[in-house]
Amino acid sequence: MGKVLLRVVGGLVGLLLVAVMILLASRLWPLSAAQKRALAVLEAPRDLPGSNAYATLATLAMEGTSAQRQARVDAYVTDYARWYHGFRARMIESGGEGGADAMQAMPQLAGAAEAALPRDPALCRNGTGCLAQVRAQPQAVADALLPQATVLARMDELAAHGHYLSPLPLDAATPVPALQPLFVPLSAHALAHVQGDSPRALAGLCRDAGIGRMLLDHGENLLTGMVGGAMLTANAELFADVLAELPVDTPLPTSCATALAPLSPRQASNCASLQGEFAMIRDGYMLTGEMTRTGFDLAGEEWWATPATAKFFYNRDKSVARSAETLGHACLPDTLQAIAEDMPMPAMPVPSVWRLECAANAVGCILSNIAGPAYSRYGQRQQDVAAQLRLLQAVVWLRQHATADAAMPLAERLHELPAGLRSRHRPISVAADGSALETASYARHKGVDTVRVPLPQALRPESQ
Numbered sequence: 396m397g398k399v400l401l402r403v404v405g406g407l408v409g410l411l412l413v414a415v416m417i418l419l420a421s422r423l424w425p426l427s428a429a430q431k432r433a434l435a436v437l438e439a440p441r442d443l444p445g446s447n448a449y450a451t452l453a454t455l456a457m458e459g460t461s462a463q464r465q466a467r468v469d470a471y472v473t474d475y476a477r478w479y480h481g482f483r484a485r486m487i488e489s490g491g492e493g494g495a496d497a498m499q500a501m502p503q504l505a506g507a508a509e510a511a512l513p514r515d516p517a518l519c520r521n522g523t524g525c526l527a528q529v530r531a532q533p534q535a536v537a538d539a540l541l542p543q544a545t546v547l548a549r550m551d552e553l554a555a556h557g558h559y560l561s562p563l564p565l566d567a568a569t570p571v572p573a574l575q576p577l578f579v580p581l582s583a584h585a586l587a588h589v590q591g592d593s594p595r596a597l598a599g600l601c602r603d604a605g606i607g608r609m610l611l612d613h614g615e616n617l618l619t620g621m622v623g624g625a626m627l628t629a630n631a632e633l634f635a636d637v638l639a640e641l642p643v644d645t646p647l648p649t650s651c652a653t654a655l656a657p658l659s660p661r662q663a664s665n666c667a668s669l670q671g672e673f674a675m676i677r678d679g680y681m682l683t684g685e686m687t688r689t690g691f692d693l694a695g696e697e698w699w700a701t702p703a704t705a706k707f708f709y710n711r712d713k714s715v716a717r718s719a720e721t722l723g724h725a726c727l728p729d730t731l732q733a734i735a736e737d738m739p740m741p742a743m744p745v746p747s748v749w750r751l752e753c754a755a756n757a758v759g760c761i762l763s764n765i766a767g768p769a770y771s772r773y774g775q776r777q778q779d780v781a782a783q784l785r786l787l788q789a790v791v792w793l794r795q796h797a798t799a800d801a802a803m804p805l806a807e808r809l810h811e812l813p814a815g816l817r818s819r820h821r822p823i824s825v826a827a828d829g830s831a832l833e834t835a836s837y838a839r840h841k842g843v844d845t846v847r848v849p850l851p852q853a854l855r856p857e858s859q
Contacts, residue, residue: 422710422755430716433723436666437673443613445557452553453572456510456546467505472562474502479564498568511573515539519581521625522632526640529585536582546576547583554602558613565615565675574622577606581633588637596637598648604630605654611777612662616675620668621773624780631655635787639849643794657788657815658781660734665777666726669770673722680714680759714759717746721763725774737782737818739837740774775837779846782821786832786848789816789823793854805829805856829856 426434453471454464478501517532517539519525529536540547563569580603588596607630610623634655638645661667724730724743734740745764747753753760789812796808809823809832817823821834826847833847 424713424752426713426716427720430720432727433719433721434716436726437670437719437723439670439726441613441667441670443558443560446555447562448553448556448559448609449561449572451549451556452559452574453504453507454510455549455553455572455576456512456543457506458510458545461552468562471502471504475563475570478502501570504572507573510545512542514575514579515542517582518543518579519585519629519633520578522581522629522636525581525629525633526585526588526636529582530589533586533589536586540579540583540586543576543579546579550580550599550603550606554606557609559610559619560615566678567675569675571618574619577603577622577626578629581629584630585633585637588640593637593641593645594648597634598650600630600634600637601648601651601654604634605650608654608662611780612667614668614671616671617665617668617770617773620665620671621776624777628780628783631783631787635790635848638790638794639851641851643797643851643853647791655784655787657784658777660731661726663734663774663777663781664725664730664740665774666731669722669725672770673719676718676722677715680711680718680762708755709758710756711759713752713756714763717752717759717763720744720746721770734778734781737778737820739820740778743770743774772838776840779836779838779840782818782834782836782846783848785816785818786823786834786846789832790848790850790854792816794851797853805850805854825850825856 450465450468451461453468457464457467459467482498482501514520517535519528561569561571580599584596584599584603587593587599604627607623607626607628610619611627612620612623614620614623634651721743724741730740746760748757748760748764750760789809792812793805793808796811805825809825812823818834821837823832823834825831826833829850831847831849833845836844836846
């Protein structure tokens with residue numbers, strides 16, 4: 396009996412030693428080469444040209460001069476910073492308890508609630524079908540735009556900025572200004588065209604496409620980048636619909652060449668947006684690390700709630716590196732090269748929780764794997780934005796050469812497109828009904844498997 400007990404004790408001691416060795420090896424395990432590469436590209440300095448659009452965007456629907464609105468924003472930033480530092484201290488002290496109650500006291504930008512207007516159903520929500528919607532009820536649209544006069548008047552001011560960066564302390568809960576008003580001008584541009592002022596419609600669409608492009612490439616995080624992409628898409632779609640109704644010799648505003656130019660591989664990969672997203676996540680992991688001093692509850696599991704176990708199973712630097720391995724994929728040279736060749740952007744890697752590094756970082760591995768898969772679908776959506784702009788530029792090129800190539804069938808003219816508008820993996824073709832150019836969709840958003848841009852009537856095969 397004594398020998399059996401000794402063997403059991405010896406086995407338990409042996410298992411304990413093995414566990415200690417695994418945990419020690421896990422804690423000492425170095426960052427992988429992939430993690431180091433990802434950290435390098437994500438922490439590289441970001442290009443933030445021009446002035447900051449934050450104050451204009453945050454007060455887009457508010458009355459007052461630029462100086463008055465800036466003063467409101469400055470006061471709000473001060474109040475928010477004071478609240479945030481108290482909120483953070485409370486979270487650290489309590490291990491995350493009472494966070495919901497503390498959020499109730501978050502300061503609000505003065506005048507923001509009063510300036511918020513409900514969206515009238517007569518207004519377009521995106522570019523798809525907007526022109527037909529406005530043409531069907533122009534007076535209702537004109538009436539719906541009257542309360543939005545301040546937003547419409549501020550778009551020139553917004554377009555003058557070069558980047559968007561919130562001055563508030565950055566984390567996942569940082570408030571973002573209302574972004575829906577950015578799509579209000581779509582209806583105004585469509586109405587201008589319907590009423591016969593097509594030059595104003597085209598100029599406004601290119602201005603707003605430029606704003607979307609700024610948010611996409613010089614925004615703060617993935618949210619602002621994807622809204623920028625959606626804004627660019629909406630204005631490009633409506634621009635294409637307007638263009639399809641105009642003679643092919645109608646001159647285009649000079650601003651359109653830049654605003655509607657094809658996206659670069661870096662823009663189409665969401666790299667800049669994910670650099671900002673990574674900065675936000677990194678700050679969140681720092682807060683989690685500080686909370687391990689008091690313990691915290693993860694997914695309702697009480698055993699995480701003691702400071703000793705929470706600290707023992709969490710490593711901030713390894714957690715940051717795991718998230719970088721996912722987010723940095725969009726910025727790596729191999730990914731950018733694949734996008735340059737218009738191949739589908741590979742899914743972002745989500746590191747396994749069964750790696751040795753996770754033995755001493757179970758908290759960080761679980762947290763990073765919860766968030767990781769959510770990022771995979773966004774890259775190919777932005778590639779479809781790039782495809783749409785490429786189709787639109789192909790239409791512009793065909794308009795420019797409509798007279799010289801009039802005798803050549805449209806399908807053959809597509810072979811003469813400049814190299815930057817052609818794609819071996821997603822060739823441009825004429826739709827079966829001859830009304831549009833199309834190419835394959837990588838995102839297949841809402842089940843749509845092609846990206847389409849309408850052709851002007853004079854370029855359609857049946858008119859030749």
